[in-house]
Amino acid sequence: MKTSAKKQKGKTKDKKSAKGKQTELGKKDEDLSMAAIGHPEIFPLVFTSKTQEIFNCRVNVDVTEENCFKLIKKEDIMQDLKSRAAISDFHPVKKVVLEYPGEELLVVFDANFQYGQNFYLVASEEAKQNLLEPPETAKEKEGEIEEEKEEDREETLEVPPYKPPVSKPWVSLGSEKEVEEESVKDTATKVKYMISRVRRKFGAPITFSDTNASHVKENYIECTSYQDKTFSNKILEKDMSVQMVPKVREACTQTKWTYPKNTSTQYFPRELSSEEKEESLTSEKLKDFLTSVHLSMEIALQQNEIMNAFFDDWKALAEDESSSGGKPDVSLKAYRSFTDPRYLKDRAIGCVCWHPTIYGIIAVSARERLPYEVQGNLSDKSLLQHSVILFWSFFDPINPQLILEYPEDIYCFQFNPRDPNIIAGGSINGQVVLWDISQHEEKLQHEQNDVDEMQMPAVNMPPLTQAQHSSTEPPLVRYCAISSIQYSHKKTVTDINWLPGHFEDSQTDAASENRAEICLQLLTCSPDCSVSFWDVPEAKLSEQLLSEKIKEKETLNMPLDISDILKELDFSWKPLIKINLCESDTSTEYGPIRISLKNLHYQYKTSEKMRPLNTLGAPAKESPYTEIGTSSSNNLKVLDNFSTNFFVGTEDGEIVYSDWKIDVNNDSAKQVCQKYTIHTEPINTLQRSPFFEDIILSVGGRNFAIWKEGITNGPILQSNCSAGRNTAGHWSLTRPGVFFIGRDDGNIEIWDLLKKTHEPSHFQSISKSTITFISPWTASAEKNFLAVSDDLGVLHVLKIFQTLSDPSENEHATILDYFEREIKYLKHCEKEFQEYQELQAKTELKRSWRHRGSKQV
Amino acid sequence: MAEVEETLKRIQAHRGVFATIVTNAEGIPIRTTLDNSTTVQYAALLQQLTKKARSTVRDIDPQNDLTFLRIRSKKYEIMVAPGLSVGNGSNKSDVSNSPSGKPLISTLI
Numbered sequence: 022m023k024t025s026a027k028k029q030k031g032k033t034k035d036k037k038s039a040k041g042k043q044t045e046l047g048k049k050d051e052d053l054s055m056a057a058i059g060h061p062e063i064f065p066l067v068f069t070s071k072t073q074e075i076f077n078c079r080v081n082v083d084v085t086e087e088n089c090f091k092l093i094k095k096e097d098i099m100q101d102l103k104s105r106a107a108i109s110d111f112h113p114v115k116k117v118v119l120e121y122p123g124e125e126l127l128v129v130f131d132a133n134f135q136y137g138q139n140f141y142l143v144a145s146e147e148a149k150q151n152l153l154e155p156p157e158t159a160k161e162k163e164g165e166i167e168e169e170k171e172e173d174r175e176e177t178l179e180v181p182p183y184k185p186p187v188s189k190p191w192v193s194l195g196s197e198k199e200v201e202e203e204s205v206k207d208t209a210t211k212v213k214y215m216i217s218r219v220r221r222k223f224g225a226p227i228t229f230s231d232t233n234a235s236h237v238k239e240n241y242i243e244c245t246s247y248q249d250k251t252f253s254n255k256i257l258e259k260d261m262s263v264q265m266v267p268k269v270r271e272a273c274t275q276t277k278w279t280y281p282k283n284t285s286t287q288y289f290p291r292e293l294s295s296e297e298k299e300e301s302l303t304s305e306k307l308k309d310f311l312t313s314v315h316l317s318m319e320i321a322l323q324q325n326e327i328m329n330a331f332f333d334d335w336k337a338l339a340e341d342e343s344s345s346g347g348k349p350d351v352s353l354k355a356y357r358s359f360t361d362p363r364y365l366k367d368r369a370i371g372c373v374c375w376h377p378t379i380y381g382i383i384a385v386s387a388r389e390r391l392p393y394e395v396q397g398n399l400s401d402k403s404l405l406q407h408s409v410i411l412f413w414s415f416f417d418p419i420n421p422q423l424i425l426e427y428p429e430d431i432y433c434f435q436f437n438p439r440d441p442n443i444i445a446g447g448s449i450n451g452q453v454v455l456w457d458i459s460q461h462e463e464k465l466q467h468e469q470n471d472v473d474e475m476q477m478p479a480v481n482m483p484p485l486t487q488a489q490h491s492s493t494e495p496p497l498v499r500y501c502a503i504s505s506i507q508y509s510h511k512k513t514v515t516d517i518n519w520l521p522g523h524f525e526d527s528q529t530d531a532a533s534e535n536r537a538e539i540c541l542q543l544l545t546c547s548p549d550c551s552v553s554f555w556d557v558p559e560a561k562l563s564e565q566l567l568s569e570k571i572k573e574k575e576t577l578n579m580p581l582d583i584s585d586i587l588k589e590l591d592f593s594w595k596p597l598i599k600i601n602l603c604e605s606d607t608s609t610e611y612g613p614i615r616i617s618l619k620n621l622h623y624q625y626k627t628s629e630k631m632r633p634l635n636t637l638g639a640p641a642k643e644s645p646y647t648e649i650g651t652s653s654s655n656n657l658k659v660l661d662n663f664s665t666n667f668f669v670g671t672e673d674g675e676i677v678y679s680d681w682k683i684d685v686n687n688d689s690a691k692q693v694c695q696k697y698t699i700h701t702e703p704i705n706t707l708q709r710s711p712f713f714e715d716i717i718l719s720v721g722g723r724n725f726a727i728w729k730e731g732i733t734n735g736p737i738l739q740s741n742c743s744a745g746r747n748t749a750g751h752w753s754l755t756r757p758g759v760f761f762i763g764r765d766d767g768n769i770e771i772w773d774l775l776k777k778t779h780e781p782s783h784f785q786s787i788s789k790s791t792i793t794f795i796s797p798w799t800a801s802a803e804k805n806f807l808a809v810s811d812d813l814g815v816l817h818v819l820k821i822f823q824t825l826s827d828p829s830e831n832e833h834a835t836i837l838d839y840f841e842r843e844i845k846y847l848k849h850c851e852k853e854f855q856e857y858q859e860l861q862a863k864t865e866l867k868r869s870w871r872h873r874g875s876k877q878v
Numbered sequence: 879m880a881e882v883e884e885t886l887k888r889i890q891a892h893r894g895v896f897a898t899i900v901t902n903a904e905g906i907p908i909r910t911t912l913d914n915s916t917t918v919q920y921a922a923l924l925q926q927l928t929k930k931a932r933s934t935v936r937d938i939d940p941q942n943d944l945t946f947l948r949i950r951s952k953k954y955e956i957m958v959a960p961g962l963s964v965g966n967g968s969n970k971s972d973v974s975n976s977p978s979g980k981p982l983i984s985t986l987i
Contacts, residue, residue, distance in 0.1 A: 291906050292914075298908050298909065307900075310961045311886070317945065317959055326894065
C-alpha cells in the first residue's frame with residue numbers, strides 16, 4: 022500500500038516533471054540507495070497515483086505524515102512488476118525487491134522529500150525494523166532526527182546488547198620507546214646561582230666608564246670568521262653551456278662611381294661653303310625675304326637717326342637735380358698748406374706751377390713782397406739775396422723737396438711740357454734761366470711712393486747737391502743755363518711759355534714743323550715792350566757740359582761759386598727772335614705782361630709714353646695748365662693756317678691782339694691789329710679757355726673780361742668794377758663755364774657762367790693777404806686741386822668739390838650757346854651803335870646844310 | 879642677285895650702320911661685312927634669341943608673330959629683322975651706329 026501510494030505519488034510527480042523523473046531515474050541508477058548520505062538501504066521512489074491506489078498508499082489518504090509507513094508484500098510488488106513491467110514504479114528497485122529477504126517491504130511516505138521523492142523503500146529488514154519501531158516512540162521528531170532515529174532503531178534492533186568493556190593486560194607493541202624518545206628529560210642537573218650584592222650599593226649611583234673591548238681581550242670572546250678550508254670546494258668540473266649568438270654589425274660603403282662627364286667641348290660653327298652661299302644668295306627666297314624686310318629695317322634706322330636712342334633720361338634728370346640743388350657751403354676744401362719759414366720769410370709767392378707728371382708735386386717761386394703799385398718797377402730793385410723756387414710735395418708739408426736757386430727773384434717759371442725735368446724761369450732782371458732736375462726726378466717720384474718717409478734718400482743724392490747743406494735740407498739745384506744779359510729783356514720777364522716744337526722760327530720766318538717734337542722753344546715777354554722767342558738746343562748742350570764740369574768739380578771737392586758756373590756757361594744764349602711791340606704810327610710801346618698764343622698740338626711727355634691731347638674737340642680734362650691756350654686743330658703738316666696771332670696784356674691794362682708774322686726782318690716794328698682798354702691796371706692774367714680755343718679770360722685791376730678771338734667789338738663778358746682788385750685768375754680745367762678770380766683781400770671768387778654772370782656764384786676766403794696766383798690741377802677724376810698762393814708766402818692747396826669739377830652733360834654746349842648769344846648781342850649793339858652814329862651824322866649833315874642854307878640865304 | 883646686292887648695300891650705307899649679317903634660317907651666315915669669327919658668334923647668339931623671342935610672342939598669342947627685334951645696349955644697338963617663321967626665313971643682321979656716336983648693330987634675322 023505504501024508502495025502503491027508511493028508509486029502513485031511518484032507518477033504524479035512523473036507527470037509534473039518528466040525530466041525530473043528521468044534524471045531521478047538516472048540518479049537512481051547511480052545513487053539508487055542513497056548511499057551517499059549514508060543510508061544504503063533507503064531507496065527513494067516515486068509513486069504515481071495509480072501505484073498509490075494499487076497499494077493503498079495514497080497520499081493523505083492512506084499514508085500521512087504521521088502515519089507514513091506502509092508495509093507492502095513482496096508478492097504484490099512482484100505482481101505489479103509483472104503486470105506493469107517498465108512502467109511500474111518499482112521497476113528501478115526490482116532487483117532490490119527480488120533480493121529482499123523478508124516478505125513485506127517497508128515503504129515510507131516522505132512528506133518532506135528527505136530523500137528526494139515522496140516515498141522511499143527500505144531495503145533491509147533491519148532498517149525496516151528500525152524505522153517501524155522507533156517512529157512509534159519518537160514521532161514528533163522530523164527530518165533527519167527521525168531518520169537517524171529510524172536508523173538507530175534499525176541498528177539497535179539488530180545489535181546485541183551492550184556489555185561493558187573488560188580491561189585486559191596491556192600488550193606492548195613498542196610504543197613506549199617512542200614515547201620515551203619523545204619525552205623531554207633533564208640530562209644535567211640544573212645549576213643554581215645566587216648572586217648577591219652589598220646592600221649599601223643598592224640604588225647607589227653608578228658610574229659607567231668606557232673601555233674599548235678590543236683592548237682587553239678577556240672581556241669578550243668572539244668567534245672570528247675564518248675561512249674553513251674544509252668547506253671550500255674546488256670546482257674541478259663545472260657544467261657550463263655556451264650559446265653562440267651571431268654578432269650583428271651594420272656597415273655601409275659608398276662607391277665612387279666615376280662616370281664620364283664632359284669637361285669641355287670643342288666645337289666649331291657650321292659654315293656654308295661659298296657655293297652654297299652663292300646659291301642661297303641668288304635664291305628667290307632671299308629676294309622675297311629682303312624685299313619684305315628691308316622696309317622695316319630702314320624705318321628702324323631712320324628712327325635711330327631722328328632721335329638719340331641712347332639718351333638716358335634718368336641720368337640727365339639726376340644731373341639737373343645736382344646742379345640746381347643746393348651746393349655745399351664750402352666748395353673748396355683746404356687740403357694742404359705749404360710754407361717755409363726759411364726761404365719764404367717775408368716773401369710772396371709769385372708763380373705756382375704743378376709738376377705735369379708727378380702727382381703731388383707743386384713748385385712755387387718766391388719773390389719780394391711788394392705793395393701792388395710798385396710792382397711795375399720790379400726791375401729797379403736789385404736783390405742780392407738768393408731767390409728760390411721751392412718744390413712741395415703733398416706728402417711732406419713741412420720740408421720742401423727741392424730748391425731751385427737763382428740769384429735773382431724769379432717772376433715766372435714753367436715746366437717743360439715734354440721733359441718735366443727742365444724748368445724755365447724768367448727773372449726780374451730780364452734773364453731767362455733754365456734748370457735741370459733730372460737727377461732729382463727719381464727722388465721726387467719716390468716721395469709719392471713712400472708717403473711716410475720724410476728723409477732724403479741718401480743714395481739718390483745727386484752730385485749737384487752742395488756740401489753746404491746738411492742731409493735734412495732739401496737739395497739745392499743751381500740753374501744750368503742762363504741767357505746772356507745783353508740780349509735778355511731789360512725789364513722783368515713777366516711771362517714765359519714753352520712752345521711746342523712743331524714750329525721753328527727760322528730766319529726765313531716760315532713756321533716749319535719740328536719733327537723732333539720736343540719743346541725746345543721759349544716765349545717770353547717783358548714790360549720792355551718786347552716779346553722774345555728763345556731756342557733751347559744749344560743751351561741743352563751746355564747743360565750737359567755744365568753738369569759734367571760740375572761733376573768734375575765735385576770730385577775735386579771744391580766748393581762751387583756762381584762765378585765758376587758763369588764761366589762755363591755759354592753766355593751766348595740769346596733769343597731767336599725779338600719782337601718789339603709798338604704801334605707803327607704812334608710809336609707807343611706796349612709793355613706786355615702776359616702773352617697768349619695760339620698753338621698747335623701740345624704734347625706732354627710722360628715717363629712712359631706720349632700723352633697726346635684729344636684733338637676731336639671734346640673737352641680735355643687732363644689738359645695741363647699752361648698759359649698758352651691750345652688749339653684743337655689736328656693738322657700737323659699743314660702749317661698754312663697756323664695762327665700767328667696773339668693776345669698781349671700790357672702793364673697799362675690794354676689788351677693787344679696782334680700778329681707776329683714778320684714780313685721783312687726780325688726786329689722790325691710790328692703791326693698791331695687790335696687794342697682794347699678795358700682794364701685800368703696791369704693785366705695779371707691772360708688765359709685761353711682749355712675748352713674753347715678762342716675764348717680768352719683777362720683779369721686785371723678791378724674787373725675782368727672774356728674775349729673771343731675774332732670778335733673785335735669788345736669783350737663778350739665784362740665784369741663790373743669790383744670793390745677790390747682782382748689779382749689772379751684762371752679757368753677751371755674741368756668745367757667750361759667756371760673760372761676762378763683771386764682778390765687782393767684774400768678771397769677767391771668762383772664764377773659759374775651757367776648760374777650767374779653778374780656776380781660770382783661762390784665766394785671763399787682763403788688767406789688774409791692778397792692772392793697772387795691761382796693754379797688748378799686735375800690729378801685724377803676725383804681729385805681736383807686748386808693751388809692758391811698769397812702774399813705771405815703760403816701756398817694753399819684746396820680740393821675742388823665734385824659739383825665744381827664735374828661738368829654737366831651739355832655744359833660745353835650751353836656755354837658755347839651763351840657765348841654765341843653774347844656775341845650776337847654785341848654785334849647787335851655794334852650795329853645799333855653804327856646806325857645811331859649814322860643817324861647822328863645824318864642829322865649833323867642836315868643841320869649843317871640847313872645852317873649853310875640859312876647862311877647862304 | 880643684283881637686287882639683293884642693291885638692297886644690302888643700301889642698308890649698309892645707312893648712317894650709323896656698322897655691319898650687316900645675313901644668315902639662313904638655321905643661323906649660318908650667308909653674307910656678312912664682319913670678320914668670320916665675330917659673324918659666327920653674332921649669328922649663333924642672335925638666332926637663339928630671336929627664336930626665343932618669337933616663341934614668346936606666339937605663346938602669348940598664336941596668331942601673333944615677331945616682326946622686329948631691337949636690342950639696345952650701352953654701346954650699340956642690334957636690329958634683327960626675322961624672316962618668316964617655319965624655317966623659311968633668312969637672317970639678316972646689321973650693326974649700326976646711333977647718331978650720338980655710339981655704334982648700332984642691326985641684325986635682320
